[in-house]
Amino acid sequence: MxxxxxxxxxxxxxxxxxxxxxxxxxxxxxxxxxxxxxxxxxxxxxxxxxxxxxxxxxxxxxxxxxxxxxxxxxxxxxxxxxxxxxxxxxxxxxxxxxxxxxxxxxxxxxxxxxxxxxxxxxxxxxxxxxxxxxxxxxxxxxxxxxxxxxxxxxxxxxxxxxxxxxxxxxxxxxxxxxxxxxxxxxxxxxxxxxxxxxxxxxxxxxxxxxxxxxxxxxxxxxxxxxxxxxxxxxxxxRGVPVPKEVASNTDSIARGKDLFHGQIANCVGCHGPGGNGAAVTLDFDDWAKEYSSRIGLTPTNRDAMKPFRQAGALRPRQIKPRQLNQGVLRGAGDGKAIYRQISQGIAGTPMPSLTITKQESATGLTSDQVWDLVHYVQSLGSQPGDTLP
Structure with missing residues (x-):
């Protein structure tokens, strides 16, 4: 039907x-x-x-x-x-x-x-x-x-x-x-x-x-x-403790911007320059992958998906990383929630976790650096001309 x-x-x-x-x-x-x-x-x-x-x-x-x-x-x-x-x-x-x-x-x-x-x-x-x-x-x-x-x-x-x-x-x-x-x-x-x-x-x-x-x-x-x-x-x-927030100021936002576009966090790879969502991604969430790519089927292949659609599955849709410069953040949207999403990733999605290190390194971010990223992400939605009407 x-x-x-x-x-x-x-x-x-x-x-x-x-x-x-x-x-x-x-x-x-x-x-x-x-x-x-x-x-x-x-x-x-x-x-x-x-x-x-x-x-x-x-x-x-x-x-x-x-x-x-x-x-x-x-x-x-x-x-x-x-x-x-x-x-x-x-x-x-x-x-x-x-x-x-x-x-x-x-x-x-x-x-x-x-x-x-x-x-x-x-x-x-x-x-x-x-x-x-x-x-x-x-x-x-x-x-x-x-x-x-x-x-x-x-x-x-x-x-x-x-x-x-x-x-x-x-x-x-x-x-x-x-x-x-x-x-x-x-x-x-x-x-x-x-x-x-x-x-x-x-x-x-x-x-x-x-x-x-x-x-x-x-x-x-x-x-x-x-x-x-x-x-x-x-x-x-199993709650994720959030360390004390570093001061949110222009220096913190500038550091966060460098991290966002840098190789360690590499947020730009999915969210695009300045969080504009322009990066090309061809991925799906875990709910769709379970009955498609994880069992060797192509999510966009209608013939392959037809039996699953008939069984009640929704058509697999490509998942799109958040367009951060619109200021529409899912979840709670406050600083602590964004910190947890950056450090833990988002379950069921391609959004990965980050390794939290005590010292700055080439393999992870310190908690202060994560806060810098949080401040940069928060700043994106408040930029003139970038917010939703």
Whole structure:
């Protein structure tokens, strides 16, 4: 079905129409089938049963607290799932329900795949939560975001994208949406990892033509899901400390400009001279690469991408480095956030990390030099004639 028609139908029937089951992650299953040269139907069938028994359905989501210990039990609150899921309505006390359907599903999709009916009209695409990879956060590149990171993102929105600010949404509703986002991410990552585990470790392969034997053990499920949840709990311990800011002045900006155009930081190689975005880049983000170049397919080859598009994938788009001289910075956009993005890179994108050294060297930058870069980047958006109207 064409995206425009699907969007029209969604608007016609309402975003709170009942959906009995979460859509299967057919794109990832097809990626595994292509990279392992196996069929995945049996693995998908059994993994779907496990995931449904643990996490419930879009109308009745469940947090499987019984398989966890300690903090993991309450990482996601059941009352948050009740408020975020299901049809949109308010009770007599003014409590709101169906929050995800109301605010998020049109872009992010029922399962948090980032392929909702409105996604095709957006550039960049909405975030896919299922891989557990998040771009805008205060933690290390490979870490999950903290809860404060997610709440802050909902409050601010993401400038230059279709992600709006939810600053006018009540704190209780933002808290419920945050829990539901974590829930969808844990559920989606668990589905992915269990599919890969079933195929790589348990020998699921439809060529054996044995559709009766259920091979997935509870112990393996609990370990895989437990490790995912632990990575969320560990996020608060993996924050990126930001050292004291050096003075922002013309000297610091001049040093930052030299670093921006120099060989060590080499920001100019992607962002262009003066951050004008004029550099030619032919790269894609990690979400697109997963079902294209990383399994030996060309993202721009329509025939190669056709099966993945039919499975629900969005058309791969070349990722464009930020045009810094427009002053539109995603993420928080303040000095500390920019420092973290320069030092850690941006997860899921080609934006690399930098080595932070104690002394100036040919292999990395000192924290003071990173601050000089921050000041230069901040200065670009304030130059006359360079800002957006």
């Amino acid at each position: 064409r995206p425009v028609i699907l969007l029209c139908l969604l608007l016609a029937i309402g975003c709170d129409a009942a959906i009995d089951q979460f859509p299967a992650n057919d794109v990832y299953a097809l990626t595994l089938a292509h990279s392992r040269d196996v069929r995945t139907e049996l693995a998908q069938r059994d993994v779907a049963e496990v995931i449904r028994s643990l996490f419930g359905t879009p109308e009745s989501p469940v947090w499987p607290s019984e398989i966890f210990d300690g903090e993991a039990k309450s990482l996601v609150k059941s009352e948050s799932l009740t408020a975020a899921a299901g049809p949109i309505f308010s009770d007599r006390e003014g409590n709101n329900f169906g929050l995800f359907n109301k605010h998020c599903v049109a872009c992010h999709g029922v399962s948090g795949s980032g392929a909702g009916p409105a996604a095709v009209f957006q550039n960049p695409y909405p975030r896919d939560f299922q891989a557990g990879v998040f771009k805008w956060k205060s933690t290390e590149r490979s870490a999950k975001p903290t809860r404060d990171d997610l709440v802050g993102l909902l409050h601010r929105g993401v400038k230059g994208t279709g992600m709006p600010s939810f600053a006018l949404v009540s704190e209780a509703d933002v808290s419920a949406l945050t829990d539901y986002l974590v829930y969808l991410s844990v559920r989606g990552e668990a589905e992915r990892k269990l599919l890969a585990f079933a195929i790589d470790e348990l020998g699921y392969d439809d060529s054996e033509d044995d559709s009766s034997e259920f091979l997935i053990e509870d112990a393996d499920v609990h370990q895989i899901v437990g490790e995912i949840v632990e990575s969320w709990l560990d996020a608060s311990k």
